[in-house]
Amino acid sequence: ARPCPTLADARVARVRRDIGVLYFKNGPANAEKSFESAGAGLLPMKVLRRVDVTDLLTIQDAIPLMRAAFEALANDAVSMPPRVFVKADRLGGSIAFMSAFVDPLDAMGMKAIALYADNPAKRSLPAILGSMLLFAADSGRTLALMDAGPITAIRTAAVSALATDLLARDDARVAGFIGTGVQARAHVLALREVRPIRRIVAFSRTPSKTKDFA
Numbered sequence: 001a002r003p004c005p006t007l008a009d010a011r012v013a014r015v016r017r018d019i020g021v022l023y024f025k026n027g028p029a030n031a032e033k034s035f036e037s038a039g040a041g042l043l044p045m046k047v048l049r050r051v052d053v054t055d056l057l058t059i060q061d062a063i064p065l066m067r068a069a070f071e072a073l074a075n076d077a078v079s080m081p082p083r084v085f086v087k088a089d090r091l092g093g094s095i096a097f098m099s100a101f102v103d104p105l106d107a108m109g110m111k112a113i114a115l116y117a118d119n120p121a122k123r124s125l126p127a128i129l130g131s132m133l134l135f136a137a138d139s140g141r142t143l144a145l146m147d148a149g150p151i152t153a154i155r156t157a158a159v160s161a162l163a164t165d166l167l168a169r170d171d172a173r174v175a176g177f178i179g180t181g182v183q184a185r186a187h188v189l190a191l192r193e194v195r196p197i198r199r200i201v202a203f204s205r206t207p208s209k210t211k212d213f214a
Contacts, residue, residue: 045142045143045144045145046143046144046145047144047145047146048144048145048146048147049147050147050149050150052146052147053146053147053149053150053151054150057150057151057154058154059154059157059158059161059186059189059190059193060193062154062155062157062158062190063158063161063162063165063190063193063194065105065158066155066158066159066162067162068102068104068105069102069105069107070159070162071104072102072103072104072105073102077102077103077104078100078101078102078103079100079101079103080099080100080101081099083096083097083098084096084097091116092116092117092118093114093115093116093117094114094115095112095113095114095115096112096113096115097110097111097112098110098111098112098113099111101137106137106138107134107137108134108135108136108137108140109132109133109134109135110132110133110135111130111131111132111133111148111151111152112130112131112132112133112148113128113129113130113148113152114128114129114130115127115128116129126149128149128152129149130147130148130149130152131145131146131147131148132145132146132147132148132151133145133146134146149182153182153183153185153186154186154190156183156186156187157183157186157187157189157190157191158190160187160190160191161187161190161191161193161194162194164191164194164195165194165195168194168195170195172195172197173195173196173197173198173199174197174198174199174200174201175187175188175191175195175197175199175200175201176200176201176202177200177201177202177203178202178203179202179203179204180202180203180204180209180210180212180213181209184202184213185213188200202214
């Protein structure tokens with residue numbers, strides 16, 4: 001049986017609803033002010049699933065963002081410590097944490113990924129699983145919790161597209177891939193944004209995956 005909601009539960013639900021409306025209509029500043037006056041101690045945070053990220057983030061958006069991020073990095077305007085690993089050797093896995101603040105973009109976030117090589121064979125799960133937290137750089141409050149899988153695929157492909165745009169010949173028509181997984185598929189879409197790709201050469205250790213990719 002479902003527990004009966006208390007008055008406190010009802011109040012929290014009402015505050016969440018009211019502040020959610022304010023957040024989307026009037027921006028985060030008014031939402032924060034309303035939270036403070038309500039005394040609820042809550043702040044709006046979006047939770048974006050894989051399908052949400054895929055719908056919202058496009059490769060066309062990501063390429064110029066990667067350009068801006070690398071320019072900031074070259075100008076020493078990025079705080080990005082080395083990734084931190086936590087190993088679980090007995091269980092055959094590890095987790096890694098990667099965080100950064102990009103000053104010109106007012107962007108602050110952290111990605112946490114779990115690395116379990118046996119996942120596909122033993123659990124029918126991806127070998128790499130992850131989530132990303134986005135923070136408000138001015139206050140530190142959490143803005144969103146997002147599935148990191150599609151973000152990683154799009155971001156990595158966007159970086160390759162940026163490098164291709166800067167370094168490849170203008171008349172480049174052929175792209176080559178070692179591997180035919182998620183990254184290869186994302187790269188096909190990304191490279192076509194910067195060069196008129198007409199032919200793709202791909203290699204995979206698993207013939208069936210190569211066929212599916214084709």
